[in-house]
Every structure is written in C-alpha cells, then in structure tokens.
Amino acid sequence: xxxxxxxxxxxxxxxxxxxxxxxxxxxxxxxxxxxxxxxxxxxxxxxxxxxxxxxxxxxxxxxxxxxxxxxxxxxxxxxxxxxxxxxxxxxxxxxxxxxxxxxxxxxxxxxxxxxxxxxxxxxxxxxxxxxxxxxxxxxxxxxxxxxxxxxxxxxxxxxxxxxxxxxxxxxxxxxxxxxxxxxxxxxxxxxxxxxxxxxxxxxxxxxxxxxxxxxxxxxxxxxxxxxxxxxxxxxxxxxxxxxxxxxxxxxxxxxxxxxxxxxxxxxxxxxxxxxxxxxxxxxxxxxxxxxxxxxxxxxxxxxxxxxxxxxxxxxxxxxxxxxxxxxxxxxxxxxxxxxxxxxxxxx
Amino acid sequence: xxxxxxxxxxxxxxxxxxxxxxxxxxxxxxxxxxxxxxxxxxxxxxxxxxxxxxxxxxxxxxxxxxxxxxxxxxxxxxxxxxxxxxxxxxxxxxxxxxxxxxxxxxxxxxxxxxxxxxxxxxxxxxxxxxxxxxxxxxxxxxxxxxxxxxxxxxxxxxxxxxxxxxxxxxxxxxxxxxxxxxxxxxxxxxxxxxxxxxxxxxxxxxxxxxxxxxxxxxxxxxxxxxxxxxxxxxxxxxxxxxxxxxxxxxxxxxxxxxxxxxxxxxxxxxxxxxxxxxxxxxxxxxxxxxxxxxxxxxxxxxxxxxxxxxxxxxxxxxxxxxxxxxxxxxxxxxxxxxxxxxxxxxx
Numbered sequence: 001x002x003x004x005x006x007x008x009x010x011x012x013x014x015x016x017x018x019x020x021x022x023x024x025x026x027x028x029x030x031x032x033x034x035x036x037x038x039x040x041x042x043x044x045x046x047x048x049x050x051x052x053x054x055x056x057x058x059x060x061x062x063x064x065x066x067x068x069x070x071x072x073x074x075x076x077x078x079x080x081x082x083x084x085x086x087x088x089x090x091x092x093x094x095x096x097x098x099x100x101x102x103x104x105x106x107x108x109x110x111x112x113x114x115x116x117x118x119x120x121x122x123x124x125x126x127x128x129x130x131x132x133x134x135x136x137x138x139x140x141x142x143x144x145x146x147x148x149x150x151x152x153x154x155x156x157x158x159x160x161x162x163x164x165x166x167x168x169x170x171x172x173x174x175x176x177x178x179x180x181x182x183x184x185x186x187x188x189x190x191x192x193x194x195x196x197x198x199x200x201x202x203x204x205x206x207x208x209x210x211x212x213x214x215x216x217x218x219x220x221x222x223x224x225x226x227x228x229x230x231x232x233x234x235x236x237x238x239x240x241x242x243x244x245x246x247x248x249x250x251x252x253x254x255x256x257x258x259x260x261x262x263x264x265x266x267x268x269x270x271x272x273x274x275x276x277x278x279x280x281x282x283x284x285x286x287x288x289x290x291x292x293x294x295x296x297x298x299x300x301x302x303x304x305x306x307x308x309x310x311x312x313x314x315x316x317x318x319x320x321x322x323x324x325x326x327x328x329x330x331x332x333x334x335x336x337x338x339x340x341x342x343x344x345x346x347x
Numbered sequence: 348x349x350x351x352x353x354x355x356x357x358x359x360x361x362x363x364x365x366x367x368x369x370x371x372x373x374x375x376x377x378x379x380x381x382x383x384x385x386x387x388x389x390x391x392x393x394x395x396x397x398x399x400x401x402x403x404x405x406x407x408x409x410x411x412x413x414x415x416x417x418x419x420x421x422x423x424x425x426x427x428x429x430x431x432x433x434x435x436x437x438x439x440x441x442x443x444x445x446x447x448x449x450x451x452x453x454x455x456x457x458x459x460x461x462x463x464x465x466x467x468x469x470x471x472x473x474x475x476x477x478x479x480x481x482x483x484x485x486x487x488x489x490x491x492x493x494x495x496x497x498x499x500x501x502x503x504x505x506x507x508x509x510x511x512x513x514x515x516x517x518x519x520x521x522x523x524x525x526x527x528x529x530x531x532x533x534x535x536x537x538x539x540x541x542x543x544x545x546x547x548x549x550x551x552x553x554x555x556x557x558x559x560x561x562x563x564x565x566x567x568x569x570x571x572x573x574x575x576x577x578x579x580x581x582x583x584x585x586x587x588x589x590x591x592x593x594x595x596x597x598x599x600x601x602x603x604x605x606x607x608x609x610x611x612x613x614x615x616x617x618x619x620x621x622x623x624x625x626x627x628x629x630x631x632x633x634x635x636x637x638x639x640x641x642x643x644x645x646x647x648x649x650x651x652x653x654x655x656x657x658x659x660x661x662x663x664x665x666x667x668x669x670x671x672x673x674x675x676x677x678x679x680x681x682x683x684x685x686x687x688x689x690x691x692x693x694x
Contacts, residue, residue, distance in 0.1 A: 098584060099631070102608055107630045109584065170609060170632055237445060237456065261449055262517060264634070271625040278618040281637035283454045284446070285517055287611070288635040290628035 001025065002032065005346040006132025007323045008060040014048050015324050018346075021060060021128050023136040024120075028075035031139045033085055038065035038130035039156040039313070040326045040339040042186065042247060042269075047117060048327065062130030062341075063089040063115035064158035066151040069142075076139045084145040086303065088158035089293045091115050091127060091137040103297030105141075131323060133346040143300055146307030153312035156186060156338040157303065160313065162294040164191035164243060165302040167266040168198060170291070171241045175199035178238055180224070180258065183245035183269060184211055189337040190313055191243040192218040194302075197309040203235070205242070205255075218314075226254060237261075237284065245269040252288070256280040264289050315340045348372065349379065352693040353479025354670045355407040361395050362671050365693075368407060368475050370483040371467075375422035378486045380432055385412035385477035386503040386660070387673045387686040389533065389594060389616075394464060395674070409477030409688075410436040410462035411505035413498040416489075423486045431492040433650065435505035436640045438462050438474060438484040450644030452488075478670060480693040490647055493654030500659030503533060503685040504650065507660065509641040511538035511590060512649040514613040515545060517638070518588045522546030525585055527571070527605065530592035530616060531558055536684040537660055538590040539565040541649075544656040550582070552589070552602075565661075573601060584608075584631065592616040599635070603627040611636050662687045 002023040007016040026032060044061035051059050069083045079085065093100050093108035100108050113121055116129025129135075145154060164187060173179055177200040181191040184204055195202045196219035204215035204223045212223040224231050235258045242255050247269045255265050257280075264287040267274070276288060294302065306312065314337045318326050326339040349370040354363040373379060391408035398406050416430040426432065440447050440455035447455050460468055462484075463476025476482075492501060511534060520526055524547040528538040531551055542549045543566035551562035551570045559570040571578050582605045589602050594616045602612050604627075611634040614621070623635060641649065653659065661684045665673050673686040 099608060104608060104631075107608065107632075166632065261446060261451060261454065267625045267628075271629055273622050273624045275620050276623045276635065277620045278614045278637050281614075281635065282618055282639040284451075285454075285513065285636060285638045288623065288628065289632060290625050291632045292629040 002134065002136065004132055004134035006060045006128065007320060008058045008128070008131070009048065009051055010058065012052065014052060016048070016131065019058060021132050023134055024123070024125070026071060026073040026136060028073045029138050029140070030073040030136050031069050031076055031079055031142055032071040033067040033087065033135045033137070033142065034070045035065045035067040035130055035133055035135055035343045037067070037152040037155045038062040038341045038343060039159065040323070040330055040341060041159050042330065045327060045331055057126065058128070059117065060128035060131055061116055062132065064155050064160065065130035065135070066145055066155045067135070070134070072139070079139050079142065079144065084151060085142040086145045086154060086158050087115065087130065087135065087137065087142050088162060088299060089115050091118070091141045092121050103295045105295040106293045107295070131320065131341060133343050140296065143303055146303055148310070149307050150312055152317050152340050152342065153315050154306070155340050156190065156313035156315065157306055158299070159293060160186045160338065161190045161194070161306065162299050162302050163187060163268055163292065164194050166291045166294045166298060167241065167243060167264070167268070167289070168195055169298060171264050173198050173200050173241055177201070177240045178260065179203070180205050180239045180242040181220070181245065182206070182226070182242060182255065183247070184214060184337070185245060186313070186335065186338040187245035187268060188243070189218055190311075191245065192220050193311045196220070197305070197311055203239070232258070239263055241266065243268060249274070252276065253280055256286055259284060259286045261285065262287065266290060313338045317342055319345045321345050349481065349483065351479055351481035353407045353475065354667060355405045355475070355478070356395065356398055357405065359399065361399060363395070363478065366405060368479050370481055371470070371472070373418060373420040373483060375420045376485050376487070377420040377483050378416050378423055378426055378489055379418040380414040380434065380482045380484070380489065381417045382412050382414040382477055382480055382482055382690045384414070384499040384502045385409040385688045385690060386506065387670070387677055387688060388506050389677065392674060392678055404473065405475070406464065407475035407478055408463055409479065411502050411507065412477035412482070413492055413502045414482070417481070419486070426486050426489065426491065431498060432489040433492045433501060433505050434462065434477065434482065434484065434489050435509060435646060436462050438465070438488045439468050450642045452642040453640045454642070478667065478688060480690050487643065490650055493650055495657070496654050497659055499664050499687050499689065500662050501653070502687050503537065503660035503662065504653055505646070506640060507533045507685065508537045508541070508653065509646050509649050510534060510615055510639065511541050513638045513641045513645060514588065514590060514611070514615070514636065515542055516645060518611050520545050520547050520588055524548070524587045525607065526550070527552050527586045527589045528567070528592065529553070529573070529589060529602065530594070531561060531684070532592060533660070533682065533685040534592040534615060535590070536565055538592065539567050540658045543567070544652070544658055550586070579605070586610055588613065590615060596621070599623065600627055603633055606631060606633045608632065609634065613637060660685045664689055666692045668692050
C-alpha cells in the first residue's frame with residue numbers, strides 16, 4: 001500500500017479531520033498523482049451531510065483536482081513522471097457499454113466509478129477523493145493539463161466546467177446563440193465564460209440586480225432580474241439554452257417562458273423531483289433536460305477549448321487545513337466563485 | 348351571412364344537436380369549403396365536457412377536415428372552385444412574430460386562431476368547427492389535398508398526423524432511428540405509420556400484449572408490454588424518441604429509462620402537470636418535450652410525405668348524424684383508430 005494524508009470524516013461531526021489514507025500499489029495501467037489543487041464542489045457538501053447519522057466510513061471528498069504524476073505502472077504509455085494532469089468525477093467505467101463506446105463514460109450503464117465514494121471495479125474498495133495528497137487511478141481517466149492553464153484555477157474545470165460544457169456542446173451553442181445562465185456560482189460563472197467563448201450572447205438570470213457588474217465582468221451582455229415581471233416578459237421566447245444552476249427548489253415556469261422555439265432548459269443544480277406542466281413545453285416544442293459531468297472524449301475537448309480561450313475558474317485558494325472553513329462558507333453562499341484547496345500543506 | 352348546418356351544443360347536455368351556423372361573407376383572401384369529412388379528435392371530447400355548466404355558446408367542434416372549395420374571394424390565387432383541400436387546427440395567426448416567421452404558426456405568440464372556439468382576428472367572432480357542412484377561412488390555412496389520398500381517411504392527418512409528424516421531424520428521425528410509440532389510438536397509430544415510413548425501427552409500448560398483431564400490421568417491428576419488467580429492462584437505453592400518446596396520468600420513469608443517449612420523451616397525450624425527477628434526465632442527458640400540431644410549412648410537408656408513402660388514418664366512417672355515438676365510443680376507448688364524420692347527410 002502507498003500511504004498518504006487527506007481530509008476525511010472520522011466521527012458523526014460534519015467537520016473533516018486530517019487522516020492517513022491508503023492508496024493501492026500501482027497496477028499496470030495506473031498512475032500515482034501528487035495532488036496539488038482540489039476544488040470544493042457543492043456535491044462534496046451533500047456527500048458530507050448525507051453521511052450524518054450513518055456509520056463512519058472515512059469519506060474523503062474531492063473530485064476536481066490537478067496534480068503531478070509521481071509514478072507510473074509498467075503499461076502506462078501516454079503519461080510520464082512529472083507530467084501535469086487533471087482528474088474529474090470518474091476514475092473508471094466498464095468501457096464496453098453503448099455509453100462508454102459513445103465517449104460518455106460518465107453515463108456508463110454499469111455506473112462509472114466515482115472519484116470518491118465509488119467502488120473499484122477490481123478489488124471493490126471504496127474510492128477516496130481528492131482532498132488528499134496522492135491519488136492512484138487508471139491513466140485513461142487522467143487528462144494532460146494543457147500548458148497555460150493555471151493548475152489551481154483549472155481544477156474546477158474538471159467538474160463544474162465539464163458540467164457546463166456538455167449541455168452547451170450537445171445543444172450546439174455557437175455564434176448567434178442566445179444563452180442564459182441562472183445562478184452565478186461555481187457552475188454558473190464557468191457556464192458564462194464557456195458560452196461567451198463559444199460565441200453566444202449570454203444573459204445572467206438572477207434575483208440580485210447588484211450582480212450585474214459581476215455578470216458583465218465574466219463576459220455576459222447583462223443580467224435579467226427574475227423578480228422583475230417586465231424584464232421577464234421582454235425575454236419571452238428568447239433563449240436557445242438556459243443553464244439552470246440554482247441549487248434549491250424553484251419554479252421552472254418563468255424559465256420555460258423565456259425559451260425560444262425548441263429551446264432547452266437544462267436543470268443542473270437541483271436533480272430532484274419537480275412538478276412540470278407539460279403544457280409549458282407544447283408551445284415552442286420546448287425541452288427539459290439535465291446532464292452530469294462528461295466522458296473522456298468531451299472532457300479532453302473542453303480542456304483544449306479552455307486552454308485555447310484562457311478559461312479557468314475564478315477561485316479563492318486556501319491551504320487544505322482550512323477545508324472546513326471553505327465548506328462552511330460554501331454552504332452560506334459565500335464563495336466567489338469556487339474554493340480550491342492547496343494540498344501542499346499535507347507535505 | 349352564409350348559412351350552413353352543423354352539430355353544436357345547445358343545452359347543458361353533452362349531446363350535440365343539429366343547428367344552423369352562420370359563416371361570414373367571403374373576404375378578399377377567404378375561401379368557402381364544403382366539408383366532406385371531419386375527424387373526431389380526443390380534444391373535441393375535452394372541449395365538449397369543458398362546456399358543461401357554462402353558458403351555452405353553441406360550441407361546434409371539429410378541427411381536422413377535408414372538403415371541396417365552393418367559392419373564393421377576389422384576391423384568392425392559389426385555390427379555385429372544385430379544388431380538394433384539407434384544414435387543420437388553426438385558421439389564422441399574426442403572421443409576423445418569430446414563430447410565424449419560422450413556419451410555426453401553431454405557436455404564434457399572439458396565439459393562433461383555433462379552428463373552433465378561437466376568436467377571429469378581424470371581427471372577434473368565435474370560430475365554429477368542422478362538424479358542419481361549410482367553413483370559411485383564409486386560403487393560406489387551407490392545404491391542397493394531394494391526389495391519391497382518400498379524403499375521408501386523410502382528414503385525421505390534419506390534427507393527429509401533424510401532431511406525430513412534428514416531433515419525428517424535429518428530432519430528425521430517419522433510417523437507423525429507434526422510435527417507440529406509447530398508446531395505440533388515433534395519434535399513436537399514425538405515429539407508427541409515419542415513423543416506419545421515415546425508415547425508423549418502431550416499437551409499440553402497451554399494457555395489452557394482444558395488440559401485438561395490430562402493431563405489426565401498422566408496420567411496427569413489435570410490441571413491448573409495459574407491465575413486463577423483463578421486457579422493460581431489455582429496452583433500457585434503446586429509443587431515440589418515444590411518442591407518448593397516453594391520454595391519462597401515468598408514470599414517466601419507465602419511459603425515461605428506455606431512452607438512449609440524448610433521447611427525447613415527447614408527451615403528447617397528457618398536457619397536464621406531472622412530477623419529473625430531474626435525476627432521470629441526468630444519465631444520458633435525456634429530454635422531456637411536447638408539441639402541438641404544426642404550422643403551414645410543415646403541415647404541407649407532412650401531407651406531401653403522406654401522399655408519397657400512401658399514409659392515411661385507419662378510420663371508421665359514420666354519417667354525421669351519428670356524431671354522439673362516435674363521441675361516446677371514443678370516450679370508452681372503442682375507436683379503431685379514428686372516427687370520421689361524413690357530412691353529406693347535412694345536405
């Protein structure tokens with residue numbers, strides 16, 4: 001076993017503690033990555049809170065990280081020691097189902113192996129995430145980090161970034177497209193940047209008019225205040241795609257009204273049960289959809305696009321020892337726009 | 348005024364009675380159509396039942412009919428007396444909004460003028476439908492009935508047919524596509540025929556295994572029994588499009604599971620509020636959509652396609668005096684697959 005350090009749940013408290021973590025010895029196609037930076041994702045919060053009252057299992061969150069290859073298995077060909085890499089939300093998949101064959105390992109019919117809380121396909125051990133100093137994974141689920149992307153600010157591309165990229169790509173957003181982004185957080189701010197770089201005209205939807213300057217700084221043409229009926233009415237039938245990153249329950253009807261002919265509302269921040277009135281989809285043949293991260297092909301494509309356009313997340317970098325502070329502030333909505341942990345303090 | 352006869356509501360009963368109907372004198376761009384055949388649509392039933400307890404206003408249903416041009420206004424150029432035409436669910440629209448400009452007058456932002464129960468854009472009178480011997484409308488909302496299509500069996504193309512055509516067309520169904528049709532009634536049986544003619548492999552989804560031979564007669568490769576968990580599991584991830592024509596409330600989750608990557612569930616038979624679990628859309632980036640009839644461009648396209656492939660509805664033709672029997676039997680589900688009224692008995 002390879003020993004490393006990380007931040008995990010050790011008691012019934014939601015506070016993470018520094019703990020030793022075992023990583024497997026390298027298999028033929030494995031690499032060991034020294035984790036330099038790991039983003040703090042909203043789903044990490046859900047995972048931690050989801051463990052309260054359950055038997056302590058040493059949950060270690062973290063599924064968007066960048067680092068440096070430290071060792072490679074005997075069969076590894078594409079990566080070498082010293083290479084900078086990025087890793088996202090999945091570290092393995094069956095490789096043979098229709099989804100894997102389509103480059104959508106994130107939708108693997110045997111369920112992709114999540115970067116944390118997943119089950120290794122060979123030995124059945126539970127995966128532990130990127131809030132740690134080292135990770136061991138199959139080389140094919142690590143992506144070479146393109147030159148020119150800041151490794152700390154690039155880490156959130158691997159979950160938040162690809163989650164925005166996939167609906168943008170699949171809808172075919174480009175010059176002339178009208179895109180709206182509802183919610184301006186970790187997901188939303190990358191949605192704005194990516195959509196703008198694709199050539200779309202981008203509008204931020206928010207209850208807070210004071211976010212208008214932030215929206216414009218990110219490249220949006222403006223902000224539409226969703227509590228203002230006049231502004232909503234003016235935007236009726238306007239958007240080809242709405243990236244809805246709002247985390248809590250909210251009414252989808254005003255969003256449907258703003259969709260253009262065959263427009264798509266992609267609900268990405270609240271994957272729960274919602275009431276949908278089908279009649280809201282009839283006029284304009286509108287679509288309700290969702291998505292979740294991305295497979296190898298499109299993650300690599302997104303990284304290349306981000307490098308070409310100089311896109312990374314706007315982050316606040318904290319030593320990993322401040323992980324609990326980061327989680328508490330994220331929960332309060334006090335993140336602008338993504339916390340990233342610097343794992344150097346773990347040695 | 349031009350006087351004709353039709354079948355309308357005259358009391359608090361849901362039974363239609365023969366009544367005199369006034370049609371407007373022809374405007375410059377109007378035509379008068381002698382209605383030969385009018386289909387009986389499920390929404391006619393809804394309209395009739397929706398009037399119970401309300402002030403009697405002489406509702407005359409019927410929005411899928413074929414007939415013969417009897418007179419033309421002074422500015423009519425495309426049609427002449429004696430021409431066979433078909434008319435659907437809309438008889439006017441604003442003509443200038445983005446939807447009208449896109450050939451989707453059915454989604455006109457000023458709301459299209461429905462063939463019955465709509466309000467004429469010029470004089471504000473309430474439109475009365477095709478359960479009658481004559482109709483007066485703008486020529487641009489009448490379509491030349493292609494040669495070779497039986498006028499009685501073609502009538503249901505104008506609502507049921509175009510309602511199936513539009514999702515098939517917009518999803519891009521063609522050779523190699525996998526299409527499912529849930530519910531084998533007036534809508535569904537035309538969905539099967541059109542999808543088969545487009546080159547798709549078509550499966551009927553039904554609770555009734557005894558409908559398998561009907562499904563195959565219509566061109567489907569087979570029937571999947573939706574109460575059979577083994578069959579459902581086998582079809583997981585299979586369909587690019589499910590045309591869901593089921594009229595009552597039903598669980599959408601088994602349908603979502605059968606969608607392929609980026610597949611679409613088009614709910615066409617039940618435009619009400621339904622609970623949707625967004626997580627069912629995440630894996631596979633699946634889409635929930637709907638649609639409603641079609642605009643001029645695509646209705647004409649559908650008619651040409653139907654003529655090319657010899658597609659009409661399977662109908663039971665009844666003298667219009669039996670309209671109440673047709674409605675009662677439709678309500679009971681005793682239609683195979685569409686009732687069409689022969690208006691010749693109105694003189």
